[in-house]
Amino acid sequence: MLDLVIRGGTIATASDVFTADIGIRNGRIVQIGEALPPGAEEIDATGRYVLPGGIDSHVHLSQPSGEGIVMADDFESGTRSALFGGNTTVLPFCLPARGQPLREALTAYHALAEGECYTDFSFHLILPEINAAILGQDLPALVADGYTSFKVFMTYEGLRLNDAEIIRTLDVARRTGAIVMVHCENEDAIRYLIGRAEEAGEIAPRFHALTRPIVVEREATHRALSLAEVVDTRIVIVHVSNGPAIDEIRAARARGVNVFGETCPQYLMLTAADLDGMDWEGAKFVCSPPPRDAASQEACWRGLETGVFDLFSSDHCPFRYDDPAGKLHPGSRRGFRHIPNGIPGVETRLPILFSEGVMKGRIDLPRFVALTATNHAEVYGLERKGRIAVGMDADIAIWDPEERRAIRHADLHDGADYSPYEGLEIWGWPTTVVLGGRTMIEDGALVGQKGAGRYRSRSSIQAPLERGLRTAL
Numbered sequence: 001m002l003d004l005v006i007r008g009g010t011i012a013t014a015s016d017v018f019t020a021d022i023g024i025r026n027g028r029i030v031q032i033g034e035a036l037p038p039g040a041e042e043i044d045a046t047g048r049y050v051l052p053g054g055i056d057s058h059v060h061l062s063q064p065s066g067e068g069i070v071m072a073d074d075f076e077s078g079t080r081s082a083l084f085g086g087n088t089t090v091l092p093f094c095l096p097a098r099g100q101p102l103r104e105a106l107t108a109y110h111a112l113a114e115g116e117c118y119t120d121f122s123f124h125l126i127l128p129e130i131n132a133a134i135l136g137q138d139l140p141a142l143v144a145d146g147y148t149s150f151k152v153f154m155t156y157e158g159l160r161l162n163d164a165e166i167i168r169t170l171d172v173a174r175r176t177g178a179i180v181m182v183h184c185e186n187e188d189a190i191r192y193l194i195g196r197a198e199e200a201g202e203i204a205p206r207f208h209a210l211t212r213p214i215v216v217e218r219e220a221t222h223r224a225l226s227l228a229e230v231v232d233t234r235i236v237i238v239h240v241s242n243g244p245a246i247d248e249i250r251a252a253r254a255r256g257v258n259v260f261g262e263t264c265p266q267y268l269m270l271t272a273a274d275l276d277g278m279d280w281e282g283a284k285f286v287c288s289p290p291p292r293d294a295a296s297q298e299a300c301w302r303g304l305e306t307g308v309f310d311l312f313s314s315d316h317c318p319f320r321y322d323d324p325a326g327k328l329h330p331g332s333r334r335g336f337r338h339i340p341n342g343i344p345g346v347e348t349r350l351p352i353l354f355s356e357g358v359m360k361g362r363i364d365l366p367r368f369v370a371l372t373a374t375n376h377a378e379v380y381g382l383e384r385k386g387r388i389a390v391g392m393d394a395d396i397a398i399w400d401p402e403e404r405r406a407i408r409h410a411d412l413h414d415g416a417d418y419s420p421y422e423g424l425e426i427w428g429w430p431t432t433v434v435l436g437g438r439t440m441i442e443d444g445a446l447v448g449q450k451g452a453g454r455y456r457s458r459s460s461i462q463a464p465l466e467r468g469l470r471t472a473l
Contacts, residue, residue: 002030002039004437009045009398011388012365013052014374022050024394027436032390041439043432045398051369052386053088053395053433054350055376057124058238058262058313060342061092062112069340070325072318072415075116078346079453081414082119082316083440085347086430088395089120089385089456091376093151098128098158102138106147110455117453118440120395122382124149124181127169128159135172143176146457148381150178151238154220155185155288167227174233177460179260179379181236184220184245185212185289194337203335205282209272209290211336217289218244225252225259236260236379239315241267241289243299246308253308260379262311265345265352266291267300269421283327284418286339287317304371305363310379312371314349317342318416326417344416348407348426354399355426381458398432405429 004024011018011032023031023039061078063071073081075092082090092113096105102125113121125142127134127150139150150173152166153159161169166182173180193211197203202210221237225248228235237249240263249261270291275282285291303309319340320326331338350372357363363371377386384393404427405411409419433441440448 002037004041004043004394004434004439005036005039006043006045006050006396006398006434007036009048009050011050012369013388014366014370017365022388022396024437027394029388029390029392029394032388043398043439049365049399049401050388051365051397051399052373052388053397053435054086054372055089055091055382055386056082056087056314056316056346056349057091057311057376057380058264058315059090059092059346060317062109063093063095064097065319065340068325069319069329072320072326072344073316074415075113075121076450077413077415078316079116079118079121080446081347081412083433083435084413084446086350086397086399086433087119087346088397088433088435089122089382090346091122091124091380093126094123095126096128102134102142106142113455115451118448118450119435119453120456121453122380122456122458123147124151126151126159127161130161130165130169135168139172139178140176143178143460146459148178148458148460149181151181151183153183154224155183155187155190157187160187163223163227166224167231170228170231170233170235174231179234179236181238182224183239184217184224184237186216186220189216189219198335205280205286205336205339206272206276208286208336208339209275212288212290214242214244214292214296217241218248221245221248225249225257228259229255229257234258234260236262236311238262239264239267239289239313240303240309241300242292242296246299246303250308260311261303261309262313263300263303263309264313264315265349266315266343266420268297268356269352269424271297274420280328280333283332283339284321285343285420286327286336286341287315287343288341301362304357309371310375312349312353314345315342316344316346318344318414320415320417322417343420344414345420347412347414348419348421351426351429352421352424354428359401359427378461381461382456383459385456394434394437396434397430399428400431401428403429403431
């Protein structure tokens, strides 16, 4: 007998939409067809969309954030929030302390996550420094053990690598089949602009956006792509916010660079004007790169529609606002550069794109599936994730396309105390979520247990992503 049968739903993959039943046994999809035999558990999905569980490949949980500052989400609250948003896998970042062995840092992060997660999880590794031992021994060994993605920064003192260090890291990725994610902003230009602003007494949150203008992201994007072109290796340009940076990705791809582009909800829904709130409330929207303007929002939508972007992630990096350990920690009033960078969004990522994209006709269901699940699995080597097909993990989100609600943080499940999208009207919401064949959310209520989520090792992949463009336009 089948363990679970999902009957009569409209199934979407990254290439097709059809109606069928799904049969699940031992955590895997074993049958897709009509009139499947009975299951020990059955879900009637008639009139609903049956989609692969979302994969959010850019989240920050339990991450050290500075003296006296505490990230709002640990693995328990962060993955619970992700689950309610239709996600079944998240990829948080492991940030080692300077001088800390990479494997020691990963062991510590595993300890934080073990037994706490409502979704499956894997780790990206942030590289705040490199040396001969890291490049020659540690990283190749970790890739062989399934840690196949590294993140490097071109901004933030104490985190950024210089061009020579980045190119050496890219070379390790080329040789091992790993992939490098790059945060592209020119730190030297930013420091100059911050210094000029502070000399003029311009320290309010809105000046965060003004001191990180489009040009510093565009220039760093061009430089990162040029380094990847020299090395001839895969690269992900993360959280892209504007048209000029998108143009750099498009041009590099035309030259043959194997580049993947990512954007996030904040670059579709927010603008720099949101940082100009009364008193210090603009701090709620401080993230890097910052939100831009209406023209940049439109450019990001076009990137999603036309295939420049492969990935739509949340960059969930939550801090409480009204909290001395969060956005309003004692030092934050000294100026915008002391405000913790990041905003919450793991639970609202999928509903925002579904409502604003699918339901408003900007993208179709297959493109939604590709941007939120299938491409994440393919880019980052999650071999049994991101697709509804026989043999795949039974990670499934069932969506009610008629569900209408306004985003209110009081209804969300993260550890923050606000949502940057408060009051946004949403059309369509995931109401039932299945992880590995187990029902975790049923009709909007949590029925699964903490600890159901498991760590997933990943494979190294060197083949380019198959980019089939399907849009509603």
